[in-house]
Amino acid sequence: MRNYSLIGPDAERAVAAGLAAADWYHSDIPRKEMKALMAREDGPAIRDTAVLYGAMILFAGLGTWLWPSLWSAPFWLAYGVLYGSASDSRWHECGHGTAFRTAWMNNAVYHIASFMIVRNPVTWRWSHARHHTDTIIVGRDPEIAVMRPPAALRLLSNFFGLADAWAGWRRMLLNASGRLAPEEATFIPESDRPKVVAVARVWVLIYAATIALALWTGSILPLMVIGLPRLYGAWHHVMTGLLQHGGLADNVIDHRLNSRTVYMNPISRFIYWNMNYHIEHHMFPMVPYHRLPDLHERIRGDLPVPTPSIWAGYREMLPVLMRQLRGEELFLKRALPATARPYREELHLASGQPAE
Amino acid sequence: MTDWIDACATDEIDEEDVIRFDHAGRTYAIYHSPDGEFFCTDGLCTHEQVHLAEGLVMDHVIECPKHNGQFDYRTGEAKRAPVCVNLATYPTRVEGGRVQIKVS
Numbered sequence: 001m002r003n004y005s006l007i008g009p010d011a012e013r014a015v016a017a018g019l020a021a022a023d024w025y026h027s028d029i030p031r032k033e034m035k036a037l038m039a040r041e042d043g044p045a046i047r048d049t050a051v052l053y054g055a056m057i058l059f060a061g062l063g064t065w066l067w068p069s070l071w072s073a074p075f076w077l078a079y080g081v082l083y084g085s086a087s088d089s090r091w092h093e094c095g096h097g098t099a100f101r102t103a104w105m106n107n108a109v110y111h112i113a114s115f116m117i118v119r120n121p122v123t124w125r126w127s128h129a130r131h132h133t134d135t136i137i138v139g140r141d142p143e144i145a146v147m148r149p150p151a152a153l154r155l156l157s158n159f160f161g162l163a164d165a166w167a168g169w170r171r172m173l174l175n176a177s178g179r180l181a182p183e184e185a186t187f188i189p190e191s192d193r194p195k196v197v198a199v200a201r202v203w204v205l206i207y208a209a210t211i212a213l214a215l216w217t218g219s220i221l222p223l224m225v226i227g228l229p230r231l232y233g234a235w236h237h238v239m240t241g242l243l244q245h246g247g248l249a250d251n252v253i254d255h256r257l258n259s260r261t262v263y264m265n266p267i268s269r270f271i272y273w274n275m276n277y278h279i280e281h282h283m284f285p286m287v288p289y290h291r292l293p294d295l296h297e298r299i300r301g302d303l304p305v306p307t308p309s310i311w312a313g314y315r316e317m318l319p320v321l322m323r324q325l326r327g328e329e330l331f332l333k334r335a336l337p338a339t340a341r342p343y344r345e346e347l348h349l350a351s352g353q354p355a356e
Numbered sequence: 357m358t359d360w361i362d363a364c365a366t367d368e369i370d371e372e373d374v375i376r377f378d379h380a381g382r383t384y385a386i387y388h389s390p391d392g393e394f395f396c397t398d399g400l401c402t403h404e405q406v407h408l409a410e411g412l413v414m415d416h417v418i419e420c421p422k423h424n425g426q427f428d429y430r431t432g433e434a435k436r437a438p439v440c441v442n443l444a445t446y447p448t449r450v451e452g453g454r455v456q457i458k459v460s
């Protein structure tokens with residue numbers, strides 16, 4: 001039985017087995033090409049951010065205008081996805097600091113996105129660093145979305161933010177009271193803890209003002225704009241996010257075994273900021289989202305064949321999750337093309353049996 | 357007493373780039389700044405033991421390839437989480453087209 005706690009027995013086991021902060025597999029790319037792929041620019045992210053915030057203002061404006069008629073529903077649904085799902089990828093890319101070249105732009109979008117997705121920007125910067133150090137290492141990675149055996153109800157409820165957003169709001173209240181959860185203390189350094197509390201307090205004020213406005217006007221409309229879209233618009237980021245690592249190996253140090261690259265339609269890629277190239281992102285987190293398609297072309301010969309669509313991703317993932325749910329120790333292992341360097345099997349004995 | 361150690365030719369490092377240099381069981385990163393100067397720091401990031409020579413040089417900043425932590429490579433100052441501990445720096449000079457570093 002896996003224990004996903006960062007302070008539990010699997011955490012100690014991962015360290016003892018050399019899985020923590022290990023030396024991960026990388027595809028070969030000459031330095032010159034890598035430098036070009038890593039190069040930062042502001043243009044693409046400024047364009048995408050203007051489109052994103054512009055569309056949000058437009059949809060929320062139309063939704064408000066048509067409120068409370070049913071005709072407002074499609075606009076809220078569109079607004080919700082941008083608020084409750086696009087914020088996940090903006091949080092992610094700007095957290096890495098790769099979306100823009102200019103630091104304050106990354107920070108501004110990072111803070112706005114963190115608020116929308118209800119992840120404390122200070123806490124989550126540290127938790128995401130751990131996710132990159134110890135991707136899907138049980139007991140080390142605080143961001144494992146699909147635990148084995150999968151908690152089916154929790155996964156489904158997250159399509160409406162029911163588990164993670166509520167946890168985020170509860171955490172916000174805890175932090176605003178000046179306290180940290182015990183697990184947070186394992187990855188947030190002392191010096192950053194006051195910042196966690198300060199941000200939580202600002203958020204509480206924003207929500208309090210929104211709720212006061214809703215009470216004063218006798219309408220939930222203010223909450224349709226702030227807060228609730230984290231629930232009714234969460235489905236897209238959960239749908240894409242589960243595909244990142246779901247059904248694949250854990251306790252390995254080769255991202256080709258624990259991450260999934262999926263081809264997606266352009267709207268999903270805009271919302272998801274190209275994180276569908278997930279093996280590429282984990283192998284080279286310094287490459288900005290807008291260069292991931294180029295990186296993909298460059299190294300695809302060394303990677304498992306990409307999953308052709310979101311639909312195909314669920315068709316390959318769900319049967320494995322179902323079997324894991326029944327307690328089987330297995331994972332999906334994709335074949336590598338002949339051009340790829342093989343997986344280093346000897347390092348990966350702790351992951352269970354391949355599904356095929 | 358410390359001596360200058362020959363590290364590499366000046367044209368071995370592109371402008372706004374970094375290379376790895378190993379000497380006496382230790383590893384360093386040597387930078388060529390966009391204004392044509394050379395700098396030297398410890399090779400490994402102070403967050404986790406990842407080599408900075410795989411990272412990205414932007415102006416006077418080196419970004420770590422693992423979690424995008426940043427240092428000013430002229431002073432070693434930690435500029436961006438998750439790095440909080442400064443990086444050690446070492447003097448450099450150019451002699452006859454060669455970059456030399458002085459490590460204690």
Ligand code: FES
Pocket residue numbers: 129401402403404405406420421422423424425426438439
């Ligand atoms: S190892 Fe350098 S930032 Fe984490």
